[in-house]
Amino acid sequence: EDKVVQSPLSLVVHEGDTVTLNCSYEVTNFRSLLWYKQEKKAPTFLFMLTSSGIEKKSGRLSSILDKKELFSILNITATQTGDSAIYLCAVEATGGFKTIFGAGTRLFVKA
Amino acid sequence: NAGVTQTPKFQVLKTGQSMTLQCAQDMNHEYMSWYRQDPGMGLRLIHYSVGAGITDQGEVPNGYNVSRSTTEDFPLRLLSAAPSQTSVYFCASSRTGYEQYFGPGTRLTVT
Numbered sequence: 001e002d003k004v005v006q007s008p009l010s011l012v013v014h015e016g017d018t019v020t021l022n023c024s025y026e027v028t029n030f031r032s033l034l035w036y037k038q039e040k041k042a043p044t045f046l047f048m049l050t051s052s053g054i055e056k057k058s059g060r061l062s063s064i065l066d067k068k069e070l071f072s073i074l075n076i077t078a079t080q081t082g083d084s085a086i087y088l089c090a091v092e093a094t095g096g097f098k099t100i101f102g103a104g105t106r107l108f109v110k111a
Numbered sequence: 112n113a114g115v116t117q118t119p120k121f122q123v124l125k126t127g128q129s130m131t132l133q134c135a136q137d138m139n140h141e142y143m144s145w146y147r148q149d150p151g152m153g154l155r156l157i158h159y160s161v162g163a164g165i166t167d168q169g170e171v172p173n174g175y176n177v178s179r180s181t182t183e184d185f186p187l188r189l190l191s192a193a194p195s196q197t198s199v200y201f202c203a204s205s206r207t208g209y210e211q212y213f214g215p216g217t218r219l220t221v222t
Contacts, residue, residue: 009151032209042115042201042213043154088153097142097161097208098169101153 002027004091006102014110017079021105023089024071033065033072036088038104043088046074079109113137115214117202123220124192132187132217134202142205143185144169145177147198154201160185161208192221
């Protein structure tokens with residue numbers, strides 16, 4: 001059965017800390033891995049990763065994929081209170097438009 | 112562009128009632144999908160569509176129907192509501208089949 005597992009499920013840090021969120025997956029016919037940020041309502045897209053070892057970066061956020069070990073990490077440096085959100089990892093498989101989401105990591109950044 | 116819109120925002124149903132959740136997008140995206148989000152379980156795919164007239168089941172399709180008569184609209188029908196269908200429902204669309212744009216969600220309570 002295809003599955004995506006995120007850890008930790010929740011995390012509390014102080015402003016300025018660096019955090020690493022983990023996503024491991026078991027999916028038949030892997031196509032891509034995506035990270036989303038969900039604040040109060042709808043998830044919004046952060047990154048899409050398809051190749052191992054290539055870091056994607058956007059400001060203080062970065063992500064990398066390891067297709068051999070079947071995991072990805074999302075790093076956030078110099079965290080701010082505005083980073084408080086649920087971070088969702090999703091994997092897409094070939095052979096259709098089926099996306100499998102992990103349960104998410106709830107991050108809370110204290111001022 | 113309005114992006115992805117969903118109506119209603121909130122709905123309370125009694126067990127056994129039926130209703131339709133509306134979803135529309137104005138980005139001319141071919142791919143659309145419906146998810147439900149329950150606490151601690153991330154997003155689970157209900158149904159998806161890869162174009163007008165083409166739909167398929169996702170992970171949790173039982174109790175729900177969809178149709179896609181136009182590119183813009185992708186309604187989700189609850190046939191006979193049950194308390195287990197209490198959830199937040201998100202509609203999403205995608206141009207590429209990779210990154211998805213989510214609507215604001217519908218919070219449904221079935222009593």
